[in-house]
Amino acid sequence: MKILNCPINGPRPLQEFHFGGELRPNPLDRKDGADADWADYVFNRDGEPGVKREWWYHIPSGTWFIAERDNVTDQFQRTYLYGAEQTDG
Amino acid sequence: MPYRLLKYALHKDHPEPRMFRAPERLKEEYDAVIIGGGGHGLGAAYYLAKEHGITSVAVLEKGYIGGGGTGRNTAIVRSNYLTPEGARFYQESVDLFRDLSREFNFNLFYSERGHFTLAHSPASLNTQRWRAEVNKHLGIDSEVVDRAFIKKTVPEIDLDAGGHQAPIYGALYHPPGAIARHDAVAWGYARGADQRGAEIHQQTAVTGVEVRDGEVAGVHTDKGFIKTRKVLSAVAGWTTSITRMVGLRTPLVIHPLQALVTEPLKPWLNSIVVSASLHLYMSQSSRGELVAGASLDPYELISMRSTLDFAEGMSAGMLDLFPFLGDVKILRQWAGLCDMTPDFSPIMGTTPIKGFYIDAGWGTWGFKATPVSGKTMAWTMANDHDHELIKAFNLSRFGRFQLVGEKGAASVGH
Amino acid sequence: MNVAMNPAPAAARRSPIHDALEARGAEWRDVNGTTFAVRLRDEPAGDDIPAAALCDLSGLNQLGVKGPDAANWLSTAGVDVPADLYESRPLPSGGRVVRFGAHEFFLEDGIAGSKASELSEQLGFGAEQVYRVEHQDATFLLTGPRSLDVMAQTCGIDFREANGGRAIFTRVAGVSCALLPETIADQQAFRLWLDPSYAPYLWEELVVIVESLGGHVVGAGRLFPDLPA
């Protein structure tokens, strides 16, 4: 099982985590666009191969955070708390 | 012993030709190019030639034919879907499957075993009833059955799941549920397409799709450029790489789906058994192996690695239902890729790019749709508009907020 | 039922695994408004800690506080507030306070202590920027030389490297727990805190494992001989 480094709890087996999907823009910033843009926001995903920013949740402690992961090699590159991208590697 | 096997005994040499040609090089231009040499792509090539007379077709496969989802699934065929759109579509597939061995003169081992979807709660039983009622309305053989029926048909099952899980309340029973030799489906379509003129190019990777003024103009490959006005993407787990080439956004996300087989056993399990609660589906192959799979892996990944969690979880579920299997051994595990949509229904048909057709979003149901998707995509390509059976599955449904309600059918849809 | 023999006080608290202990012939004693199983029928004689000993301490008084002013509120109330996440500090009258988050603390009295209970009274339904986190955790204590083996069968953390006194949030037999490695009578021990709704399940699983390793379920009296009468 993979290890994921929770920014709060440290390295833990992946079984302790829930995958929360790709990090997407705040809907508050998108709600005023055209219907088509909103549909694109709601349904479409960036499912292509590459490094993705994703939500992950450490279940026992209830911690949401962001992980950057290559969805082909399955390597986690960094993890940080939401909004802490600039300050924490 | 069938007389057909006599010829082998009577010939000194093996009296079988190549199943399909291996063309030396790509032509400059084809009427249609199909990306992906799996069952769907080969099926589309086959029906393009057979039913629409379009024979200048190249199937481009970056590996070997049937090496993706076609060769990695657990080979279950059924049509007991929840929505009329889904059920009609898959019923057509079942009808085609039944006759495919004869049509190909190639035994696909299409074996109707009967398919149980177990309900471990009254709510789940309600969903199964919903499916059964929709199925019956459409003339599909489906019925909700009680514990006694399950026990009579699968006497080895522990209906109380050993107390480890919620007991089984009943099941959706679908007598036509079948298994088949999945590789052979790809081979049969390949041979049939080849005999009718289509070219199959293995070890040929697509590197780009040329779009000019919103229309397809050709395909770039690692073996050169091909001019064409029609391109079908039938690459399942690699769809997002192809849609990126044409700048098409879709809801697709790719998840691995794992499976395993046990060592061969003498036949004892004649039915296909599915439990959504236990994340388990299981059948016994004609070789005697128990073939089992789970739901999708819980996170996106475009890689076919195996996990121990899967083997552990699957084993636990198998023992919950069949406690005597403890000493049976698991031989091998593997994974395939699934391209998932938000409504658990495929994305098929025309796209905003003229001449670019998509056959994707197969999630965990791609194998059972092989014949019908080949047939309907061929029709769609030949006529440049969506076949009646797949209208509901067009990519545009998301923009229109007109999703297909298949998701209600449960998390494991085998 | 034994409850009838040991009539409960007005607002009696009850362990989430009361029935399981009852079935093992628990000898109950009321301490600080809660009944503890001090001794069980099939416990081995003597005071030794067996190979692995599993004990229910769910009767301990607990309090959780969360909110921007929680640290300040505790500090004002005389609690030595842990500075680091997951760090634990002793409470003045026994027991411990653990920092569960940037603005979240968990207090558990010792068997004789009352600080958490007093603060709970004081907090009532809550204060400004200090919110009560309802903590009715089951508290299980696992100790004995084979306790590490019990953890090895249930939990994917290498406790040989665990830092005593710091809580770990992880999963034990599939249940989310806060886990505090500690030492009791020179023995490696683990304190498990978990949502009480999972307690009957986890207790049952742990008992099977503890007993398969030659261990026993024990009453609180064995680990805490000076239990108040």
Add this chain to the structure above:
Amino acid sequence: MDRRLPPREGEWIDRSQPVEFRFEGQSLAGFAGDVLSSALWAHDVRLQGRSFKYHRPRGLYSLAGHDANVIVEDGRRTNMRGDLLPITDGLDVYSVNTSGGLQRDRWRIMERFDRFLPVGFYYKAFHTPRWLFPHYENQMRQVAGLGRVHPGNAAVETPKDYAFCDLLVVGAGPAGLAGAIAAAEQGLKVLLVDEQPHPGGSLNWQWSGNPAAQEQFGGMLEQVRAHDNIELRCGTQAAGAYNDYWIALVDDRRLTKLRAKAMLVATGCFEQPAVFQNNDLPGVMLASAAQRLLQLYAVKPFDRAVVVAANSDGYRAALDLHGAGVEIAAIADLRHDGEPTGLAQNAADAGIEILAGCAIAEAVPSGGKARIQAAAVCPLEKDGSLRTGSLRRIECDGIAMSVGWSPNVGLAYQAGGRFRYAEHVAQLVPSSLPDGLFVSGRANGRFELHDQIADGRRAGLCAAAHLGRFDGNLPDSPQHQASPPSHPYPIFSNNGKKNFVDLDEDLHLADFKNAHQEGYDNIELVKRFTTVGMGPSQGKLSNSNAIRILARLNGASINETGTTTSRPFYQPVRISHLAGRRFHPQRRTPLDGWHRQHGAEMMHAGAWMRPEFYTTSGSTRDECILAEAKNVREHVGLIDVGTLGKILVCGPDAARFLEHIYTGRFEKQKVGRLRYGVACDETGVIIEDGVIARLAEDRFYVSATSSGAAVFYREMQRWALIFGMKVTLINATGHLAAMNLAGPKSREVLAGLTDADLSPDAFPYVGVKEATVAGARAIVMRVGFVGELGYEIHVPASQGWHVWTSLMEAGRPHNIRPFGVEAQRLLRLEKGHLIVGQDTDALTHPFEADVAWAIGKDKPFFIGSRSLDIVKQQSLDRKLVGLSFPAHRSGPLPQECCLIIHEGEIVGRITSIAPASTLGHPIAMAFLRPDLANVGAKVTIRTTDGRTADAEVAAMPFYDPDGARQK
């Protein structure tokens, strides 16, 4: 005949412990430490199994755990391999997959039909006419498969363990021992595992006659045993390698899930067979198998043998056998130049005839084929083909093959290692290894003993350096200098057919040629069409030759031909090992025991257990439910609603946050009041509903559905981050007991137990209070889910029992009865309250569910609002309505999810139905096409048996439409 030899130095059998066992009904004796195959061979039982397809006689072949044709069962366990199964007293086993016993197996007739059954024959026949296929398939299934399962067997519960180390060393042979020592000396915690019951690997059987090697072995073993940093586990397989060095270790007792920081694969090689006519018969075996038999089990493999060799190992084997009294009739050396080392002279000195440039064309069977009587030795042309005109028959009862090796690197492959074919060793060697993975010894193409040890030491130090424990100079890896240990093409055809490439699957050389001719010319297609490597031994003894054959057929190199992928498991693993104790966490409310004591029929509700209803003797289930419901309507009832989600939303932004989460308005909600809330996902689909109580300006108490609460809370946490709001979220679900006291008498019951003023003015409908109930701190809410005066009481879980029993006690004079989930469902249906997940599905939006009233007017935003703006413009396809059935009626009643049919079309679906209600007639809730949904309209529902039932669209709520009773 007894083939057991006098005691030998280093043997693994314990002669002080004789063991009695039975094989095919015959009583035999062996020793503790024997495996079945060795004990049988000791009695000269050579026919030990039958092959899969042709039922040919098969015997001991690798004695390394890969003999997929010697498979037995004992009535409980099945598919046990003879070369892995330790004999124990009372063991009573039979060969699998025979008809009428191993000796007389009726299915051996299959071999007569081999000409009819070329590779893939089953694709070519049996499919027409279609109706006959099931018959054929059934017959094929009967002959396929190996062992039988026994449905009467009890479940086996096996514990699993977790373990941790710095470095896992797999294989305790020379390279592994050296690697473990080197790493441990640098401070690494090393776990050293070996699948065999004793450490030493090839030192046990290949070097047992070499005193210098044995001394080195003894020294290393002593160091390993003495070192605190090394744990040695024998009889333990590393069965699979997963991400981040997560390794499945399997021993006889259990699965251990190991987390290592690095892994050293020192697993050696699988010896590979030569392919020639009848190379499968009992008596033909790998030279290493003969050596194992001799050295580990002190069994004399043959009386007179021919050794076919292509490397020094073959000469060593011949000399070992000669030393043990086996007459070596000849060494047929595939190499025209013969053996370059002094071993050639040693063999000559021992009187062994050496036939350089010769191969074996055929093993000549004795009658019945269960033994061989001679080897047909044949000179090789320069191109490697047989000069069949010059066959020489050499009488012998055994052929030992030492023609090459294939590295045992599946584990390294799974861990991310990649391999290429290297000519200088004629085998695969690592081409790239990920960080933390090391390969050494024979698996790394190092074949000389001193090279293996030096390479192991290098790898151990590299691992230490990788983990930051060693910063000295890393020694270079010794290079293999001698001739290649493997022959590049040990495959010889004399036009006979029975030259087997894959013994598991009975595939011979012609099968590959035929498959290739049919166009299966890619290694993966070959594998899938021929099934090479798919049998129980997973190609350990066949893949290497299959690739060589295909490469030659394609005129390509081995590297161009490629390899098939290695997947777990190394050896098949028992399902019980993988399943372990099967942890299925279950949740119980604090009142669980009370319900069980009071006759509750408990049901699973997600992870929870809930009382479905309480049994009353003499009453049916439906009668009990109706009685419970009536008691609520007429008197008072108490239900455990502890499974409801209970979430506190606190902080200055709490109200604003809830306005984002739910469709409704909360900013202006009064303290002390409840509101119903509906929550949607971003597509506008209803995902949750519940009651939102404002306890204080900055404190809300929110209920959520039992099944959805955990996910809803998790999503709330995420939205709080995304919105950047000042909210504190607390999930109190399991920590609070909750019960709903409902019915006209509920006020009277509660009054004596609480300090709260229950008067309608002080505590009106949809009010909420923090109060004490029976001495416990409580949140009390006036809710109306079941449509009567009622109080939902939430108290600390530990006091739940006390409060519940106090209420039951106080309610006794008022005819209080507990009620279960079913009665509640009925009562709420009478009130027209929907249940999310039952009356809604994965695509239901608020307009369809008729809860658009719960959408706040002119709200700028809530989750899903933008999508609902779009959906609202579209015409409605369906609408949730009430249906009423006549009280006096005949014919079946529909069940939930039965369909409403109009003019042959599906126009709706029942979502909830109550066959009996307190109203005296059946009622239901259903989705219906809006144009058919006017109150009073008639609808026709198809029941599951195909009949129909009529109902009328009814206004909801069915009961007490003005809500007078709950006020």
